[in-house]
Amino acid sequence: MKIAVVGTGYVGLVTGTCLAETGNDVTCVDINVQKVEKMKAGELPIYEPGLEQLFHRNISQGRLHFTTDLASAIADAKIIFLALPTPPGGDGAADLSYVLGAAKDIAKIITDYKVIVTKSTVPVGTADKVRAVMAAETTIEYAVVSNPEFLREGVAVEDFMKPDRVVVGTTDERARKLMAELYGPYVRQGNPVIFMDERSSELTKYAANSFLATKISFMNEIANMCELVGADVDMVRRGIGADERIGKRFLFAGIGYGGSCFPKDVQALAKSAEENNYDFKILNSVMSVNEIQKKVLVEKVKKYYNGDIKGKHFALWGLAFKPETDDIREAPALYIIDELIAAGATVKAFDPEAMPNIKGVVGDKIAYGNNPYDTLENADALLILTEWSLFRTPDFDKLSSALKAKVVFDGRNLYDLEKMIDCGFYYNSIGRKVVG
Ligand code: UDX
Missing domain, CATH: 3.40.50.720 (NAD(P)-binding Rossmann-like Domain)
Structure with a gap:
């Protein structure tokens, strides 16, 4: 055809x-x-x-x-x-x-x-x-x-x-x-x-993306609860995901959803509801939870250094809004880089695909590595922002020796807590116990 x-x-x-x-x-x-x-x-x-x-x-x-x-x-x-x-x-x-x-x-x-x-x-x-x-x-x-x-x-x-x-x-x-x-x-x-008819089809797209964004914001709030009550979001995720009515997918807590679709589509559906004089309460909460969740990792970092990160140097792994893309639209990394720099810290980052795009936005406000490990030199801590496979099984010996301090803030829950305890890291992730 x-x-x-x-x-x-x-x-x-x-x-x-x-x-x-x-x-x-x-x-x-x-x-x-x-x-x-x-x-x-x-x-x-x-x-x-x-x-x-x-x-x-x-x-x-x-x-x-x-x-x-x-x-x-x-x-x-x-x-x-x-x-x-x-x-x-x-x-x-x-x-x-x-x-x-x-x-x-x-x-x-x-x-x-x-x-x-x-x-x-x-x-x-x-x-x-x-x-x-x-x-x-x-x-x-x-x-x-x-x-x-x-x-x-x-x-x-x-x-x-x-x-x-x-x-x-x-x-x-x-x-x-x-x-x-x-x-x-x-x-x-x-x-x-x-x-189906055209209107139902048009609404289906918004409903699908908004529902998925709702799942993510819900899990991010569960993660925040886990931290308060001493539970582990990974366990809760597995526990609820095994129920077929809930499903295993899209239940990963993190540093907020980004990309070209979810933020735009949730906002557009909320707007369309407003135009129809309907107060779509859940969507407004989904959006505000996501805004707060983008800040969670930087707040953990600041708290660790008693509110003062001036002069600290951070390694960042991952800049794309998710793995397997060079897309940085609405990526949490953009917010996190701005916050770290505004607070007087310096940053060296690595991403397998998204560095040219990030360079286009933040330019030489940060330094860029050629591989994950050369970002670590002199770094006070490592921050993980995107769950690229490359970061899932790092050489922990190399990590230990290259970082100035063995401190990892993980926005994507990539590592086992036991492993991080064994390797002697301070390890702070999302919705799980802080170890080290
Ligand atoms: C999404 C929809 O999945 C797709 O159907 C639609 O056509 C376009 O929007 P995409 O934006 O490519 O696709 O990414 P997706 O894999 O859905 O992830 C969106 C965001 O949610 C990412 O920031 C991701 O990190 C986040 N996410 C996803 C979570 O935080 N937790 C999860 O469990 C899943």
Whole structure:
């Protein structure tokens, strides 16, 4: 099937590449000339495990194309995906100008029936807005479909190729058939393509992310309780996760959720509730718990040094908002670096992928290591902010000898308490006993 994908950000590129992988002919459109030239030359502008191989294969086999010309991209396409940014506007509501702008441009060009799919996370009612914008420009028939993405950064290719479910919001029978045909190869193992109306589909995306964020904030509060009553959050997590109604996943306490989706989507759903005169109390708590949780690790550090960290030097392991990505959007590391520096401390950090991005934001306010161990020299303590696999089984002898003091603050609960006691560390993690 011929497909066009408008917008070659993270979602657009993963969607376009994975759709080409099952034999579709996909053209990705972007207004950024330089970016398009680079992609044509085989350069992938994002880091995502497994994507590069698929990207190159589909370009070389002639199924994946890039252009800045919207008209040629959509001319023969049956389905047009809109994978455009929906940043939070000044009031917290999603800014739809990119999506609606593209819909208008598309409406001016089309000459036959098209299925326009909103892939970006958009507020309830957006499909109707897209339809209205298009209706003002054309009399050609088209369907506007909501098809939210549930891709996790770091495993996005796997999530796309083998989704738990695909949600499609449409009441147009022709569009429904085309979408079922398109997603058929991805749900061979029997996972469902769930068809519903557009509004339910739009809300499903917000509800899924907000529910997951709620799980995390809930566990972060349980962790704080554990510290007060002398319980261990890891044990509580295992104890409740074994109940299938609760589930094992997404119960890890830490230093707050970040990334490009959770903070934005929880805020947008709260905003949308407010616009409907509904006070969504849980969401407001989820957000405020997350703000507080970002501060927990720095507070532990300050408390350890009796409130004064001026002149102290810290090693930081991990800067990305989570492992297997170079993404630092809303990463707790950004807040933590600012706080440490504002309090007069110095920092040397290492992250396997995210250092170029962090450099772009904090520049030379901090130093950067070439590997985890060379951040440790002269450091008063090590702070762990992202649970990269690389940090899970460090050489504890090297850690002991390189650090000035054997002090570790772990925002991701990577190590066994027993191990840290045996190695003689002071070890302060989240929702567990402080040892050493
Ligand atoms: C998320 C959703 O999972 C995905 O379905 C949606 O399409 C986009 O948003 P992503 O932002 O890539 O994906 O990351 P995810 O793995 O969900 O983690 C989000 C944040 O929650 C990270 O900051 C992570 O550290 C945090 N988290 C996750 C926890 O603190 N504890 C957990 O148990 C799980």
